[in-house]
Amino acid sequence: DEELGGKVKASFMASDRTYGARRVWRDLLADGADCGLHQIERMMRLQGLRARPRRRRLPKDSGDRQLETGPANLLDRQFAAERPNQKWIADFTYLWTAEGWLYVAAVIDLFSRRVVGWSMSAAMTAQLVTDALLMAVWRRGKPDALLHHSDQGSQYTSEQFQRLMADHGILCSMSRSGNVWDNAAMESFFSSLKTERTANKIYRTRDEARAD
Incomplete structure (x- = not known):
C-alpha cells in the first residue's frame, strides 16, 4: 500500500491535481502496476487527493455598456459575402487553464471564413x-x-472599441440582445475550436493554451 500510494500521489501531482481516480488508475496500469480502481479510490481518499471539479461557473461580463441603444443588426444573419473585407464577424470565448481563464477573441472574414485577427x-x-x-x-x-x-x-x-471602428470607417452591426443565432457563424467556429482542439486537453498554464 505504501509503494502504491506513492505512485498514486505521483500520478495525481503530475496531472497538476486534475486527475480523478479512474485516470490515475489508467496511468498506473500503463506503467505496469497491478491494482484495481477501487483500490486507487481508497488510496486517494486516504491521502486527501481530490481532482479539481470539471464544471466551473462561467465568467460574467461585469462591464457597463457605454451605448444607450445598441446599433442595428445590419448583418441580419446574412453569413455570406461577395468579396473579401466586406463582412467581418467577431466574438470571444474562454478556455480553462490551471492558472484560470484564458479569453480568446477572434475576427472572421465571412468571404473565406478565415480568422483574420485574434488576441488572447x-x-x-x-x-x-x-x-x-x-x-x-x-x-x-x-x-x-x-x-x-x-x-x-x-x-x-466600449468607447475604446467604438472609436477604433469610427477611425477606420467601419460600419457597426450588433446582434439583438440575448439572440446567439444573430452571430451563428461565430458560434459555429468556437464550437469547432473546442470540439476539435481543446475539449480533451488540460492546460497547466495560459501560455501553454496560447501556444496550442
Missing part, C-alpha cells in the same frame, strides 16, 4: 477585442465599406 488575454476587457480588430486591420489594410458584426457585450460597446 487573462481578462475580458475592451483591449482584448480591440487588439483582435487591430490585427485584422493590420493584416488586411484599411478596409473600404466594411461591416463589422458582434454581440452587445461591454467590450464591443
Whole structure:
C-alpha cells in the first residue's frame, strides 16, 4: 500500500491535481502496476487527493455598456459575402487553464471564413477585442465599406472599441440582445475550436493554451 500510494500521489501531482481516480488508475496500469480502481479510490481518499471539479461557473461580463441603444443588426444573419473585407464577424470565448481563464477573441472574414485577427488575454476587457480588430486591420489594410458584426457585450460597446471602428470607417452591426443565432457563424467556429482542439486537453498554464 505504501509503494502504491506513492505512485498514486505521483500520478495525481503530475496531472497538476486534475486527475480523478479512474485516470490515475489508467496511468498506473500503463506503467505496469497491478491494482484495481477501487483500490486507487481508497488510496486517494486516504491521502486527501481530490481532482479539481470539471464544471466551473462561467465568467460574467461585469462591464457597463457605454451605448444607450445598441446599433442595428445590419448583418441580419446574412453569413455570406461577395468579396473579401466586406463582412467581418467577431466574438470571444474562454478556455480553462490551471492558472484560470484564458479569453480568446477572434475576427472572421465571412468571404473565406478565415480568422483574420485574434488576441488572447487573462481578462475580458475592451483591449482584448480591440487588439483582435487591430490585427485584422493590420493584416488586411484599411478596409473600404466594411461591416463589422458582434454581440452587445461591454467590450464591443466600449468607447475604446467604438472609436477604433469610427477611425477606420467601419460600419457597426450588433446582434439583438440575448439572440446567439444573430452571430451563428461565430458560434459555429468556437464550437469547432473546442470540439476539435481543446475539449480533451488540460492546460497547466495560459501560455501553454496560447501556444496550442
